[in-house]
Amino acid sequence: MIWLRKQLLLWTCSGIQNKLDLTGDMIMKLTKRLIHALIVFVLLYGILGAPVSHSYAQSNSDWSVPVNVSNSGSAINPILVRDFKGTLHAIWENSIDGYKYSQSADEGSTWTPPQTVDFPFLPSDPPVGSAKTESALEAVIDVPPPVFLADPSGSIHMFWIDEESSLFYGQATPQDLANPNRWKLNTRLVRDVLNFDVKLDSRGILHATFISNVADTAFPVGIYYLHSNIGGGFWTKPAKLYETDYFRSVSLNDSFVRIAVADYQEEVQVYVTWDVRALKRVFMTKSTDSGSSWDAVQQVKGPEDTKGLTPFNLNVSSFEDDILLVWQVGELGSSKCTVYSQWSEDHGQTWSEVVAVLGGSSECPVTSTLTARSDGYMLAALTGQVNSVMVAWNGKQWSAPQAQTQLPAFTDPLTFDPVLLGCRYDLVLEDRLYVIGCEQTGGIGGDIWYLSRLLEPVERWFTPSSLWAEPEILPSNSEEPINISDFASAPDANGYIHAVWVQSAMEGEGDSSKSILYARWNGTQWSKPVTVISFSGEFPAQLSLEVDSLERLLLSWIDKGTGDLLFSWAKLEKASSVSEWAIPKVLPSASQINTSPDILTDGSGRIVSIYAVPVNENRGIYIVQSTDNGITWSLPSQVFDAVSAGWEKVEQPRICLSGDGVLHASFVRGTERFGQSVGLYYSRSVDGGASWSDAQVLSEEAIQWQRVVCNTDQTVHVLWQAYDGLVFANLSLLSQDSGVTWGSPNNITGVNTSGSYVTVAADGQGVLHFIQLTRTTEERLANQEDVILRDIRWDGLNWKPETEKSFAVIGQEINYNLSAEITSTGFLGVFLLTGYANPTSETRDQIYIFSRSLGEQVTGVQSVAPLLPTPATSVDEENILPPTALPTTDVERVNASTSSNTAFLKNLVGVSLIAVIIISLLLVFRRRSVKK
Numbered sequence: 039m040i041w042l043r044k045q046l047l048l049w050t051c052s053g054i055q056n057k058l059d060l061t062g063d064m065i066m067k068l069t070k071r072l073i074h075a076l077i078v079f080v081l082l083y084g085i086l087g088a089p090v091s092h093s094y095a096q097s098n099s100d101w102s103v104p105v106n107v108s109n110s111g112s113a114i115n116p117i118l119v120r121d122f123k124g125t126l127h128a129i130w131e132n133s134i135d136g137y138k139y140s141q142s143a144d145e146g147s148t149w150t151p152p153q154t155v156d157f158p159f160l161p162s163d164p165p166v167g168s169a170k171t172e173s174a175l176e177a178v179i180d181v182p183p184p185v186f187l188a189d190p191s192g193s194i195h196m197f198w199i200d201e202e203s204s205l206f207y208g209q210a211t212p213q214d215l216a217n218p219n220r221w222k223l224n225t226r227l228v229r230d231v232l233n234f235d236v237k238l239d240s241r242g243i244l245h246a247t248f249i250s251n252v253a254d255t256a257f258p259v260g261i262y263y264l265h266s267n268i269g270g271g272f273w274t275k276p277a278k279l280y281e282t283d284y285f286r287s288v289s290l291n292d293s294f295v296r297i298a299v300a301d302y303q304e305e306v307q308v309y310v311t312w313d314v315r316a317l318k319r320v321f322m323t324k325s326t327d328s329g330s331s332w333d334a335v336q337q338v339k340g341p342e343d344t345k346g347l348t349p350f351n352l353n354v355s356s357f358e359d360d361i362l363l364v365w366q367v368g369e370l371g372s373s374k375c376t377v378y379s380q381w382s383e384d385h386g387q388t389w390s391e392v393v394a395v396l397g398g399s400s401e402c403p404v405t406s407t408l409t410a411r412s413d414g415y416m417l418a419a420l421t422g423q424v425n426s427v428m429v430a431w432n433g434k435q436w437s438a439p440q441a442q443t444q445l446p447a448f449t450d451p452l453t454f455d456p457v458l459l460g461c462r463y464d465l466v467l468e469d470r471l472y473v474i475g476c477e478q479t480g481g482i483g484g485d486i487w488y489l490s491r492l493l494e495p496v497e498r499w500f501t502p503s504s505l506w507a508e509p510e511i512l513p514s515n516s517e518e519p520i521n522i523s524d525f526a527s528a529p530d531a532n533g534y535i536h537a538v539w540v541q542s543a544m545e546g547e548g549d550s551s552k553s554i555l556y557a558r559w560n561g562t563q564w565s566k567p568v569t570v571i572s573f574s575g576e577f578p579a580q581l582s583l584e585v586d587s588l589e590r591l592l593l594s595w596i597d598k599g600t601g602d603l604l605f606s607w608a609k610l611e612k613a614s615s616v617s618e619w620a621i622p623k624v625l626p627s628a629s630q631i632n633t634s635p636d637i638l639t640d641g642s643g644r645i646v647s648i649y650a651v652p653v654n655e656n657r658g659i660y661i662v663q664s665t666d667n668g669i670t671w672s673l674p675s676q677v678f679d680a681v682s683a684g685w686e687k688v689e690q691p692r693i694c695l696s697g698d699g700v701l702h703a704s705f706v707r708g709t710e711r712f713g714q715s716v717g718l719y720y721s722r723s724v725d726g727g728a729s730w731s732d733a734q735v736l737s738e739e740a741i742q743w744q745r746v747v748c749n750t751d752q753t754v755h756v757l758w759q760a761y762d763g764l765v766f767a768n769l770s771l772l773s774q775d776s777g778v779t780w781g782s783p784n785n786i787t788g789v790n791t792s793g794s795y796v797t798v799a800a801d802g803q804g805v806l807h808f809i810q811l812t813r814t815t816e817e818r819l820a821n822q823e824d825v826i827l828r829d830i831r832w833d834g835l836n837w838k839p840e841t842e843k844s845f846a847v848i849g850q851e852i853n854y855n856l857s858a859e860i861t862s863t864g865f866l867g868v869f870l871l872t873g874y875a876n877p878t879s880e881t882r883d884q885i886y887i888f889s890r891s892l893g894e895q896v897t898g899v900q901s902v903a904p905l906l907p908t909p910a911t912s913v914d915e916e917n918i919l920p921p922t923a924l925p926t927t928d929v930e931r932v933n934a935s936t937s938s939n940t941a942f943l944k945n946l947v948g949v950s951l952i953a954v955i956i957i958s959l960l961l962v963f964r965r966r967s968v969k970k
Contacts, residue, residue: 100491101445101446101489101490101491102145102146102147102489102490102491103147103489104448104457104487104488104489105146105147105148105149105487105488105489106450106485106486106487107128107130107140107149107152107474107485107486107487107488108130108132108138108140108152108485108486109152109485110132110138110152110485111484111485112132112133112134112484113130113131113132113133113138113476113477113484113485113486114130114131114133114461114476115130115131115183115461115476116128116129116130116461116463116474116475116476116486117129117130117183117184117186117463117474118463118465118472118474118488119186119187119188119194119465120188120465120467120472121188121192121194121212122188122189122190122191122192122212123143123192123212124143124145125141125142125143125212126141126142126143126145126146126472126488127139127140127141127186127194127212127215128140128141128142128149128474128486128488129155129157129186130474130476130486131161132154135154136154136155136156136157136161137154137155137156137157137159138152138153138154138155139152139153139154139155139157139215139216140152140153141216142488145490146472146488146489146490149488153216155216155217155218156218157184157218158198158200158206158208158218158224159183159184159198160181160198160199160200160201180289180290180291181198181199181203181290182199182233182234182290184196184197184198185197185198185234185235185236187236187237187238187244189238189242189269191242191269192211192212193209193210193211193222193269193270194209194210194211194212194215195207195208195209195236195238195244195270196208196209196210197234197236197246199231199234202229203229203230203231203232203252204226204227204228204229204230204231205226205227205228205229205231205234205246205248206224206225206226206227207223207224207225207227207244207270207273208221208223208224208225209221209222209223209269209270210222223270223271225270225273227246227264227273228248228250228257228262228264228276229252229254230250230251230252230254230257231248231249231250231251232248232249232250232251232285232288232290232293233248233249233290233293233294233295234246234247234248234249234295235247235248235295235296235297236297237297237298237299239299239300239301239306240301241301241306242269243265243266243267243299243306243328244265244266244269244270245263245265245297245299245308245329246263246264246265246297247261247262247263247279247295247296247297247310248261248262248276248295249261249262249285249288249293249295249312250262250285251285251286251288251293252286253283253286257276257278258278258281259281259282259283259285259286260278260279260280260281260282260285261278261279261280261295261310261312262276262277262278262279263276263277263279263297263308263310263325263329263332264276264277264329265328265329274329277329277332279310279323279332279335280312280321280323280335282314284314284316284317285314288315288316292315292370293313294312294313294350294351294352295310295311295312295313296310296311296312296352296353296354297309297310297311297354298354298355298356298361298408298410299356300356300357300358300360300361300385300410301358305326305327305328306328306329307324307325307326307356307385308324308325308328308329309322309323309324309354309356309361309386310322310323310324310354311338311352311353311354311363312352313349313350313351313352315348315350315370317340318340318341318344318346318347318348318349319337319339319340319341319349320337320338320339320340320349320350320352320365321335321336321337321338321352322335322336322338322352322354322363322386323335323336324385324386326385338352338363338365338380339352339365339367344367347367347368347369348367348368348369348370349365349366349367349378350365350366350367350370351365351366351403351406352364352365353365353406353407353408354408355408355409355410355416356385356410357410357411357412357414357416359383359384359385360381360382360383360385360414360416360433361381361382361385361386362379362380362381362408362410362416362431363379363380363381363382364377364378364379364395364406364408364418365377365378365379366378366402366403366406368399368402372402373401373402374399374400374401374402375399375400375402376394376396376399376400377394377395377396377400377403377406377420378392378393378394378395379392379393379394379395379418379431379436380392380393381393381431381433383433383513391508393435393436395418395420395429395436396420396427396429396436396439403420403421403427404421405420405421406418406419406420406421407419407421407464407466409466411496413496414432414433415430415431415432415496416430416431417429417430417431417466417496418430418431419464419466421462421464427439427440428440428466428471429499430496430499430500432496432497432500432562433562433563434507434510434562434563435500435507435508437496437499437500438499438500440493440494440499445459445462445473445475445489446489450477450485457477457484457487458477458478459473459475459476459477459478459487460475460476460477460478461475461476462474462475462476463475466493469492469493469495470490470491470492470493471490471491471492471493472488472490473488473489473490474486474487474488475487505841505843505890506827506829506841506843506888506889506890507888507889507890509845509870509886509887509888510564510886510887511884511885511886511887512557512564512567512869512884512885512886512887513564513566513567514567520541520542520543520883521541521542521543521873521883522539522540522541522871522873522883522884522885523539523540523541523579523855523871523873523883524539524540524578524579524580524581524595525537525538525539525581525855525857525869525871525885526538526539526581526582526583526593526857527583527857527858527859527867527869528583528584528585528591528859529585529801529859529860529861529862530585530589530610530862531585531589531862532610532862533560533561533861533862533863533865534558534559534560534561534610534861535558535559535859535861535867536556536558536559536583536585536591536610536613537556537557537558537559537583537857537869538554538555538556538570538581538583538593539554539555539581539871539885540552540553540554540555540578540579540581541553541554541555541569551572552572552573552576552577552578553569553570553571553572553573554569554570554571554573554578554581554593554595555567555568555569555570556568556570556613556614557614558613558614559867559887561861561863561865561867561889564887565614568614568615568616569616570608570613570614570615570616570619571606571616571619571622572616575599576597576599576600577597577598577599578595578596578597578598578604579595579596579597579598580595580596580633580634580635581593581594581595582594582595582635582636582637582647583637584637584638584639585610586639586643586645587639587640587641587642587643587903588643588667589609589610589611590607590608590609590610590667591607591608591609591610591613592605592607592637592639592645592668593605593606593607594625594635594637594647595635596632596633596634596635596649600630601629601630601631601632602624602625602627602630602632603624603625603627603632603635603647603649604622604623604624604625605622605623605625605647605668605671606619606620606621606622606623607619607620607667607668608620620668623668623671625647625662625671626662626671626672626673626674627649627651627660627662627674628651628656628660628674629651629654629656629657631651631652631653631654632649632650632651633649633650633651633652633689634649634650634689634690634691635647635648635649636648636649636691636692636693638693638694638695639903640695640699640903640904640905640906641902641903641904641905642665642905642906643667644663644664644665644905644906645663645664645667645668646661646662646663646693646695646701646727646906647661647662647663648660648661648677648691648692648693648703649661649691650688650689650690650691650705651688652687652688652689652708653686653687653710655681656681657680657681657685657687657688658676658677658678658679658680658681658688659676659677659678659680659688659691659703659705660674660675660676660677661674661675661677661693661727662674662675663675663726663727675727675728677691677703677705677721677723677727677730678703678705678719678721678730678733683733685707685708686708686709686710687707687708687709687710688705688706688707688708689705689706689708689715690705690706690715690741690743690744691703691704691705692704692705692744692745692746693746694746694747694748694754695748695903695904695906696748696749696750696751696752696753696754696776696777696904697748697749697750697751697752697901697904698751698752698776698904699724699726699904699905699906699907700722700723700724700752700776700777701722701723701726701727701906702720702721702722702746702748702754702776702777703720703721703722703723703730703746704718704719704720704736704744704745704746704756705718705719705721705733706718706719706741706744707719714740714761715740715741715742716738716739716740716741717735717737717738717739717741718735718736718737718739718741718744718756718758718760719733719734719735719736720733720734720736720746720756720777721733721734722776722777724907725907725908726906726907726908727906728908736756736758736771736780737758737760737769737783739760739761739762740760740761740762740763741758741759741760742758742759742760742761742766742793743758743759743796744756744757744758744759745757745758745797745798747798747800747806748802749800749802749803749804750802750803750901750903750904752773752774752775752776753772753773753774753804754772754773754776754777755770755771755772755773755800755806755832756770756771757769757770757786757798757808758770759793759794759796761793765789765790765791766789766790766791766792766793766794767785767787767788767789767790768785768786768787768794768796768808768810769783769784769785769786770783770784770786770808770832770837771783771784772784784836784837785837786808786810786830786837787808787810787828787830787837790812792813794810794811794812795810795811795812795854795855795856796808796809796810796811796856797809797856797857797858797868798858799858799859799860799866799868800860801860801862801896802901803896803897803901804834805831805860805892805895805896806831806832807829807830807831807832807840807858807860807866807892808829808830808831808832808837809827809828809829809830809856809858809868810827810828810830811825811826811827811828811854811856811870812825812826812828813825814826814844823846823847823852824844824845824846825844825845825846825847825854826842826843826844827842827843827844827845827868827870827888828841828842829841829842829866829890831895841890843888847872847886852872852873853872853873854870854871854872854873855870855871856868856869856870856871857869857871860892860896861896862896863896864891864892864893864894864895864896865889865890865891865892866889866890866891866892867887867888867889868887868888868889869885869886869887869888870885870886870887870888871883871884871885872884872885872886
């Protein structure tokens with residue numbers, strides 16, 4: 039492209055030079071044509087060279103120009119609401135003539151002149167600047183500010199408390215909001231209300247909760263709930279949720295009650311939380327039937343959880359099954375406290391560990407607002423005296439606090455005085471933050487100012503961390519004790535990791551009801567595990583998983599009962615459906631004693647499965663292949679003949695495909711006498727598996743674990759754990775010419791006096807991470823094991839430690855199994871299967887998930903999978919063992935046809951456009967030369 043731009047520039051300049059001898063009357067014509075040519079040149083230059091930006095425009099993320107809405111001074115306590123048409127309505131108090139109102143139909147750029155409105159709301163403080171006599175103070179009741187809710191149908195709902203402590207409800211259209219006499223509704227709901235909270239659900243139902251602080255025969259002091267199903271026209275009788283006399287002496291500032299709603303199946307989940315600060319406790323209750331009935335009240339936190347400090351301001355938000363609780367802990371009245379949170383993914387049945395929202399003690403928020411977004415994120419706005427901090431919860435962790443929610447420094451364009459905005463009211467709708475506040479002028483209310491900004495996409499709030507996140511536990515699909523084994527995983531090109539494992543229910547001394555389960559990880563959370571293949575009498579083990587170029591999930595395993603090697607598959611997007619998995623097929627083998635299957639595919643979808651016949655007369659390493667998407671398979675082809683080599687045993691075969699189409703296999707020589715593997719060997723095939731090189735010894739030590747890993751070039755790594763009779767070492771060999779020659783062994787972790795659990799994760803582009811799990815040598819607590827998870831990265835020349843994480847596993851006699859993958863989006867996921875006995879000697883199995891960002895190590899660019907050079911051996915259906923019948927539904931054969939190459943079409947369109955422009959340019963100069 040650079041060369042073409044230079045040639046165009048030289049061509050244009052030479053044309054100008056050749057025309058310098060023209061007469062004056064032709065110069066004008068030439069000038070016009072040159073201008074036209076220059077325009078064409080600029081267009082062409084832009085197509086060839088102008089960079090394309092995919093970032094957001096800077097203006098979209100900047101604050102809007104601050105606007106003085108009131109232009110009067112003496113203004114405080116603004117409120118902002120946005121109706122269904124996008125019109126903004128602002129209401130505030132003025133010390134001279136009461137409430138004021140203004141509106142904006144252009145996102146706050148211009149506002150209507152303020153008008154005085156006789157709203158029925160009480161002022162929140164005595165008039166600013168007035169003599170605060172005892173009678174004046176008695177005339178004003180300490181009440182919360184009014185609450186405004188706008189629904190999609192066009193109504194604005196209002197809730198407020200009057201001078202008699204009664205809770206009122208009003209409803210108006212946006213056109214009549216500033217005219218209370220024309221409101222549709224203005225109804226008293228209940229009396230003797232200290233504080234309240236309201237929510238509007240997606241079905242238009244209004245939900246309200248309140249604190250009653252005056253004893254009454256019908257309504258004892260406590261927490262109540264009511265709702266309206268028909269848009270505020272009729273309200274249910276208040277239902278008592280909690281009763282206590284402690285609220286009788288509580289002031290507004292010492293009270294706190296919140297409500298949240300979430301659609302769940304056919305009913306609406308309703309959650310109510312509140313404080314009882316005299317008891318240093320916070321409580322919650324919920325309804326699963328839209329408020330018709332309520333669960334027993336549960337204490338969320340108390341002094342026993344906070345070392346005697348007071349938990350307060352318990353807030354709640356929910357979305358579908360998920361619930362987020364946020365509260366503060368500290369000394370009441372202190373400027374410092376710690377904000378904590380807890381998370382539930384099963385509508386409050388179980389809860390995660392407690393997490394500090396801001397990482398520790400901070401400025402204590404005056405108010406906290408939680409917002410559940412439709413994309414699953416939870417936003418928390420923690421508003422202090424002047425500034426507000428906004429953070430997001432993604433189901434795993436809190437984002438970094440967003441400095442963008444802090445207001446910019448600005449000056450009044452009329453007075454040139456700096457404006458410090460206080461008593462701010464924040465409104466978050468969709469991806470925009472609206473802020474309205476009052477100017478702080480030494481205790482006397484100033485003007486009301488408005489500004490807004492577009493929030494960055496929430497996913498950008500989460501700074502990728504190079505450190506391990508706190509481990510998660512893969513949720514079980516069973517409430518009964520289960521055994522989990524043979525975990526296997528594989529990444530796809532879309533940033534997901536797919537996982538399968540064998541699970542069985544425990545009955546007495548043995549296991550039964552074995553199944554293969556499937557779940558998918560998107561980098562932040564797991565899908566719900568589902569059973570995809572069920573067995574009756576079979577014993578699935580040694581699972582191997584692969585994703586092919588046709589976006590299918592390929593699975594192979596061994597039936598320990600029969601020794602058969604089996605295969606099944608499902609499309610990626612439908613892998614969680616049992617009916618989408620193909621009926622398992624028994625693959626061809628020379629024996630009924632098969633172990634250690636490993637599977638790969640090339641760019642055409644051709645499948646190669648390697649396995650071992652470890653002992654007896656046909657012992658050796660074999661491969662079988664399929665060129666029709668797993669429907670039929672070739673006869674076994676021998677990679678290594680252990681009988682001819684005189685080996686007692688052969689095991690642990692692994693296979694990979696390098697970018698030049700060469701197959702690489704590594705396997706282990708075993709012995710029956712000592713029970714230890716006695717050597718690591720390597721072989722390669724340049725003809726698609728038809729023939730293999732002689733086995734080459736890489737190590738003659740006892741092999742505990744080994745893998746072979748290929749890149750999309752000619753790079754091949756072999757990694758293994760060896761024992762020389764004294765110490766254990768983790769080693770690797772590198773070949774950069776596709777296995778023809780090998781370098782010297784590299785020590786990955788140093789030596790250990792005991793074996794460790796290891797695995798490797800690679801993206802095929804050169805990113806390689808060795809994962810090691812070791813037990814610590816420190817004295818352990820009873821029924822607990824302390825372990826360290828280490829990540830060591832290959833930097834192209836050496837192995838370098840990246841990071842490590844210490845954690846504890848509760849249990850005893852613990853066994854571990856590791857698997858790790860790298861996603862195309864740059865995350866490293868490590869899956870730790872633990873099997874242990876609890877204090878009552880019951881066996882328990884769990885899967886821990888660790889993840890961290892690899893940053894710029896992973897480019898996200900997916901290379902085309904290499905192709906095997908020669909066809910597989912001919913298929914002989916007659917010699918293929920019959921498939922085992924299992925209770926699953928067969929699916930149609932995969933559709934091998936692929937869609938057109940969209941990238942090629944786009945390039946073709948671009949080239950055609952460039953050709954048209956070049957031809958136009960040639961015609962311009964041709965016409966000019968002809969006239970000359």
